Amino acid sequence: MTNQTYEVTGAGVDPVANRNQRTRVYVISMSIRVACVLCLLFTPGWWAILPILGAALLPFFAVMVANNIAPVVDKKQHSTVTPLSLPDSLQKSASPEVIIIAAPKYKPAKQSDAE
Numbered sequence: 001m002t003n004q005t006y007e008v009t010g011a012g013v014d015p016v017a018n019r020n021q022r023t024r025v026y027v028i029s030m031s032i033r034v035a036c037v038l039c040l041l042f043t044p045g046w047w048a049i050l051p052i053l054g055a056a057l058l059p060f061f062a063v064m065v066a067n068n069i070a071p072v073v074d075k076k077q078h079s080t081v082t083p084l085s086l087p088d089s090l091q092k093s094a095s096p097e098v099i100i101i102a103a104p105k106y107k108p109a110k111q112s113d114a115e
Contacts, residue, residue, distance in 0.1 A: 022066050029062035 036054035043051055 022068065026062050026066040029058050029065065033058040033062070
């Protein structure tokens with residue numbers, strides 16, 4: 001007997017773990033941004049462009065990473081379904097006629113003479 005496990009949902013990743021990971025990456029990115037801003041105080045001349053770019057572009061990437069939700073993984077195996085068909089011996093004998101089953105005739109209710 002083999003142990004088979006069945007997947008209940010296609011969620012893939014635990015939402016809490018995913019959120020914690022995205023928060024961690026966001027905090028690290030914002031810490032690097034703060035370091036870039038502090039480097040502006042000590043960077044002379046044209047070299048100041050690098051910390052300026054870091055401080056300006058890191059929020060964009062941090063927000064993009066923080067908003068990136070793990071994709072739902074669909075692990076279901078999809079198989080093609082072929083329609084059933086009648087054996088050749090039955091297909092030849094089958095006729096396209098419409099069969100009407102006798103139904104009781106409709107009898108309208110009798111109207112009373114008192115009306």
